[in-house]
Amino acid sequence: MRKKSLVYSLFFQGGILLLLFVLQFILPTYHHSSVSKIMVLACYAVGYNFLLGYTGLMSLGHAMFFAAGMYAAGLGIYYLELSAMEGLLFGAVFTLVISLLFGLFALRTSGVSFLIVTLMFGQTFYLSILYFNEFTFGQDGFSLAKYLGKLVIFNKEYLYSNPDIRYNFALILLTTFLLISTLIMFSPVGRILIAIRENESRTQLLGYNVFYYKLFALVLSGTFSGIAGATHALLFTYVGNTFAEIHHSIAPLLWTLLGGAGTVIGPLFGTGIMFYLVDFISGVTSNYQLVVGVVLILMIIWFPLGIMGTIRQKWLKWLP
Amino acid sequence: MVKKDVEKVDQASELSLSRRNVLGAGALVAGAGILGSQMIDPIAGIAHAAGSDNPIKIGFQAHRTGIGALYGRWYERTTNAAVKHINSIGGIAGRPVEIITEDDGTDPKRGADVVEKLATLHKVDFVFGTLFSHVVMGSAPRAGELKIPYFVVSEGYHVASGALNRYVFQPCITDVRAQISAVSGWLFNNLGKNVTLIYPDYAFGYNHRDYASAAAEKHGGKIVAKIAIPPTESSYTRYFVKIPKNTDVIYHVMVGPGVLTFVRELGEHFGPNHPQLFGFIDSLEGVNINSPGLDFLESSYFWEAMPRYASATDTAGSRFYRNAVGVDNSGASKSDSKDVAAYSHMFGCWETLFAIKEAVEQSGYKSKKDYATLIETMEGFTGFNEGIAHPQGAKAFSGKTHQCYGQQFISQVNGGKLNVVHKTSIADGMYEPETDYTKQSL
Amino acid sequence: MSSWINENGPLLFLALLDGTVTAFVLALIALGLSLVFGVMRIVNIAHGEFFMLGAVFSWFAFDLTNDPLWGFLLALVVAPAMVGSIAVFSDRFILRKVKYNPESTIVATIGLLYVIQSVTLMVFGPEARAVEAPLYFRIQFPWFGYSGYKLIVAGMSAFCLLGVWLLMKRSKLGLYMRATQQDLEIAKTYGVPTQKIYASVFALGGGLAALAGVLVVPIRQADHLMGLEPLLLSFIVVIIGGLGSIRGTIVAAFIIGISDGIISVFYEPTLAKMLATLFVAMVLVLKPGGLYGEEVA
Numbered sequence A: 001m002r003k004k005s006l007v008y009s010l011f012f013q014g015g016i017l018l019l020l021f022v023l024q025f026i027l028p029t030y031h032h033s034s035v036s037k038i039m040v041l042a043c044y045a046v047g048y049n050f051l052l053g054y055t056g057l058m059s060l061g062h063a064m065f066f067a068a069g070m071y072a073a074g075l076g077i078y079y080l081e082l083s084a085m086e087g088l089l090f091g092a093v094f095t096l097v098i099s100l101l102f103g104l105f106a107l108r109t110s111g112v113s114f115l116i117v118t119l120m121f122g123q124t125f126y127l128s129i130l131y132f133n134e135f136t137f138g139q140d141g142f143s144l145a146k147y148l149g150k151l152v153i154f155n156k157e158y159l160y161s162n163p164d165i166r167y168n169f170a171l172i173l174l175t176t177f178l179l180i181s182t183l184i185m186f187s188p189v190g191r192i193l194i195a196i197r198e199n200e201s202r203t204q205l206l207g208y209n210v211f212y213y214k215l216f217a218l219v220l221s222g223t224f225s226g227i228a229g230a231t232h233a234l235l236f237t238y239v240g241n242t243f244a245e246i247h248h249s250i251a252p253l254l255w256t257l258l259g260g261a262g263t264v265i266g267p268l269f270g271t272g273i274m275f276y277l278v279d280f281i282s283g284v285t286s287n288y289q290l291v292v293g294v295v296l297i298l299m300i301i302w303f304p305l306g307i308m309g310t311i312r313q314k315w316l317k318w319l320p
Numbered sequence B: 001m002v003k004k005d006v007e008k009v010d011q012a013s014e015l016s017l018s019r020r021n022v023l024g025a026g027a028l029v030a031g032a033g034i035l036g037s038q039m040i041d042p043i044a045g046i047a048h049a050a051g052s053d054n055p056i057k058i059g060f061q062a063h064r065t066g067i068g069a070l071y072g073r074w075y076e077r078t079t080n081a082a083v084k085h086i087n088s089i090g091g092i093a094g095r096p097v098e099i100i101t102e103d104d105g106t107d108p109k110r111g112a113d114v115v116e117k118l119a120t121l122h123k124v125d126f127v128f129g130t131l132f133s134h135v136v137m138g139s140a141p142r143a144g145e146l147k148i149p150y151f152v153v154s155e156g157y158h159v160a161s162g163a164l165n166r167y168v169f170q171p172c173i174t175d176v177r178a179q180i181s182a183v184s185g186w187l188f189n190n191l192g193k194n195v196t197l198i199y200p201d202y203a204f205g206y207n208h209r210d211y212a213s214a215a216a217e218k219h220g221g222k223i224v225a226k227i228a229i230p231p232t233e234s235s236y237t238r239y240f241v242k243i244p245k246n247t248d249v250i251y252h253v254m255v256g257p258g259v260l261t262f263v264r265e266l267g268e269h270f271g272p273n274h275p276q277l278f279g280f281i282d283s284l285e286g287v288n289i290n291s292p293g294l295d296f297l298e299s300s301y302f303w304e305a306m307p308r309y310a311s312a313t314d315t316a317g318s319r320f321y322r323n324a325v326g327v328d329n330s331g332a333s334k335s336d337s338k339d340v341a342a343y344s345h346m347f348g349c350w351e352t353l354f355a356i357k358e359a360v361e362q363s364g365y366k367s368k369k370d371y372a373t374l375i376e377t378m379e380g381f382t383g384f385n386e387g388i389a390h391p392q393g394a395k396a397f398s399g400k401t402h403q404c405y406g407q408q409f410i411s412q413v414n415g416g417k418l419n420v421v422h423k424t425s426i427a428d429g430m431y432e433p434e435t436d437y438t439k440q441s442l
Numbered sequence C: 001m002s003s004w005i006n007e008n009g010p011l012l013f014l015a016l017l018d019g020t021v022t023a024f025v026l027a028l029i030a031l032g033l034s035l036v037f038g039v040m041r042i043v044n045i046a047h048g049e050f051f052m053l054g055a056v057f058s059w060f061a062f063d064l065t066n067d068p069l070w071g072f073l074l075a076l077v078v079a080p081a082m083v084g085s086i087a088v089f090s091d092r093f094i095l096r097k098v099k100y101n102p103e104s105t106i107v108a109t110i111g112l113l114y115v116i117q118s119v120t121l122m123v124f125g126p127e128a129r130a131v132e133a134p135l136y137f138r139i140q141f142p143w144f145g146y147s148g149y150k151l152i153v154a155g156m157s158a159f160c161l162l163g164v165w166l167l168m169k170r171s172k173l174g175l176y177m178r179a180t181q182q183d184l185e186i187a188k189t190y191g192v193p194t195q196k197i198y199a200s201v202f203a204l205g206g207g208l209a210a211l212a213g214v215l216v217v218p219i220r221q222a223d224h225l226m227g228l229e230p231l232l233l234s235f236i237v238v239i240i241g242g243l244g245s246i247r248g249t250i251v252a253a254f255i256i257g258i259s260d261g262i263i264s265v266f267y268e269p270t271l272a273k274m275l276a277t278l279f280v281a282m283v284l285v286l287k288p289g290g291l292y293g294e295e296v297a
Helices: A002-023 A029-054 A063-079 A084-106 A111-131 A163-186 A188-198 A200-205 A210-236 A246-259 A266-284 A288-302 A306-314 B002-019 B025-039 B069-088 B108-121 B133-146 B176-190 B203-219 B259-270 B316-324 B343-363 B368-379 C002-040 C047-065 C068-095 C102-124 C148-170 C172-182 C184-189 C194-216 C228-241 C246-266 C269-286
Strands: A150-153 A156-159 B056-062 B097-103 B126-128 B194-200 B222-229 B249-252 B276-280 B301-304 B336-340 B395-398 B403-406 B409-414 B417-423 C138-140 C145-147
Touching: A002 A029, A002 A163, A029 A163, A029 A188, A029 A210, A029 A246, A029 A266, A029 B108, A063 A084, A063 A111, A063 A210, A063 A246, A084 A111, A084 A210, A084 C269, A111 A246, A111 C102, A111 C228, A111 C269, A156 A163, A163 A188, A163 A210, A188 A200, A188 A210, A200 A210, A246 A266, A246 A288, A246 A306, A246 C102, A266 A288, A266 A306, A288 C102, B056 B069, B056 B108, B056 B343, B069 B097, B069 B316, B069 B343, B097 B108, B108 B126, B108 B133, B126 B343, B133 B203, B176 B203, B176 B276, B176 B301, B194 B203, B203 B222, B249 B259, B259 C145, B301 B417, B343 B368, C002 C047, C002 C148, C002 C172, C002 C194, C002 C228, C002 C246, C047 C068, C047 C102, C047 C194, C047 C228, C068 C102, C068 C194, C138 C148, C145 C148, C148 C172, C148 C194, C148 C246, C172 C184, C172 C194, C184 C194, C228 C246, C228 C269, C246 C269
Parallel strands: B056 B097, B056 B126, B194 B222, B194 B249, B249 B276, B276 B301
Antiparallel strands: A150 A156, B301 B409, B395 B403, B409 B417, C138 C145
């Protein structure tokens, strides 16, 4: 049963990713660029989902990880004159270290306590960007456009802002994240994470070191978010503290819930739908925030499983 | 009015369907979005010229929501008034002007998306209208990547500092460096030599800190204290205790919702024996000088870019403009006296649209292929004359820095009104160019 | 030593004065959150918005009556009542529907925050507006002046805190609330109408926040984004002080208020905020028994 599910899942996700690949040749310019951005943000959501959907830990501070990756990459490129790829690596490693330290500290709590700890740390990170603003460019932010250099593939040079580079870079990242998530979730580690989500004390009684598993999930989640942040800096060039605000922590929560927490592909759909919903609503009224709020409330009352989650429950039981 | 709406719908739908060959669902939605923003939008009174064969489409990146919403509202009204007037005198190079507005939420993240949408979805010729400096930083690089001319109405120093790119211009609103340099001379020579600076703890504030300090050296003044206030602050009494006793002048440039508290608490702190006050009208854009708690401002001084209160010495152009944008003689909306204008900023939108008109007409711009010619033509401008097109005053323009330079006003609060006491010359605010965009490739 | 006092004495005095005012106001705002947290075991992310609504209603009252004192009195009565009704409505149609599940209520109240904020933006507008104080006088100390109204605010907050304390300790409603907080199941078996209590607590929490908004708005100004800061501060106070404990809330509010005042005056306000948020996180992590104290982990 599991092997069959794994195969179905890989085919299903592979199909969607293939569709995304093909879409780039059809999409008009604006949507081409929107989808690139959606894919990068979906990576953030995929990372977030790992913690929320699979391990059952809700965080309101993930913007810290996203922004940490973004700033590490951005400041590294700006001050240390790293190349773009080195910046990305630096961002990933920096976020990995931060998630590890944070996890060791914060995972002694759980549930609502954990949520508040993440909220507080997220706020502190946001404030520290302002506090050190002589170094971080504070509220204004800065653009990496002039410092990125070119990407060299097969001896040809490309700008990072090249639409094809953006799209495919984001697509490759998304594919990698989805693949890793799926493989982990189908492995024994994944099953234990789900067990922890369902009933933590029972899992502990069975002899598993729940703390290490949660730490693993947190570090993976944080690092994925950080890589998404660093990639965002590379592809969209702007590094600013709005990415560390609490609203940017609420965003992946919203996307994941909408798409379906605990499904691998849910976050992608959630991110895409919210992006276009806000885009569409902004054309009709300037008060899109009202719509977002109403969507959140309706969803949590009537569709707590989100879109993919509901589909999984009703029809496609094998969906990961 | 109804007939015009119907015309608008027909024109807009023709445009939507004929220009789009590939109809993705998104494109239809976007088409609905355009219709939506032009029909249902309650804020803007969109102006259209009658014929629609070949309009010049200008994308307006508006701060409709978020912390800049007050400015966004007035920017939009001014823009619509300008377009109405331009279209009534024949449009730009005989073509009607069409404004397409998108809300960026005063958020740098969305700024880049809005530039994207205006350029690639609505396929506008130019984009303009951003005010807040962090949004400019987030959006302007994207305009450079998309290679579309981007006109900033921000008064930030970003453009002239060389931090942006050759597609970005700030042709009709002066930058803070010039403003500070221009007024500091008067300040040190007329109000006092020992100055305490109070400013917000980010780039805008740092500009004031740095350039006012430089001006102090030049005019024999002394900065006795520099007090930086974090943007998240809501109470200021703890900062006032740090103001040295020998301060002659408090130079303050607080912005944001806390300004009302700031002024009131300043009054509470000092009482009747207080140093001279010199502020920037940015603190009180959209706010009535006679609001509760602001009585402390009586006889203090403010920098203004364009005097809020009308006076007998106003030029014909200035009077025409004030009437066209619906502002009364005390700087409030004619239809709602509680709705005070952002008068020292919004003129930038009016004048920028005219500057675009002048650039298009002089360069012979017809379509995107002509961007290079347009940019080079604009870089050749040396200034703009005062008049209906430029009611704030005559301007000098530097092709190298893509920035204009103009006169500044210093006003004093007297009996609940602002009266101009000094006008600086354009030369007072000039500085050596720190960059040369003309050397960059397009 | 005496030169230190000469130089820094006024600063210290101001820090204490400001800190005290802040502490009282903070206690009032945080108390609502504390009660909701303690009795209902849920986190209300929209709590700051109830505070903001109180301030905004106060402006409307001022605008309506055109008189600072009458406007203030009107707002004092009407604002908590209206916000309380909104709270009851939210409890009935949102919180009850998600069965007070902790994580679902967080999501739902985030949605509620967005809804309240955006409706306020539509009705009130984007700009900040000042509200005149009902009673205004200036106290002149040797080194600086200070607003007399701020001291009145401190006094009125203290009065309200006392009122709530009496409610909790002496009234039947308070008894029911404390019983529900201690043990929901047993309270039910004793016939405590827990559903009504939940609604009452949520209304009380919202009403207290709105009341704080009415008191505070003449010192600050009303704008639709003003709720976020008090929310974060309330969290800090509530966690340090302990959920549902009035005494704890007041003590914690004072610790936070005074230390914020002192650190901000002598060092940097941003630093003060960072330290406060980190301190709270530490408390949560290190406190045995977790958030609710008496719970077994």
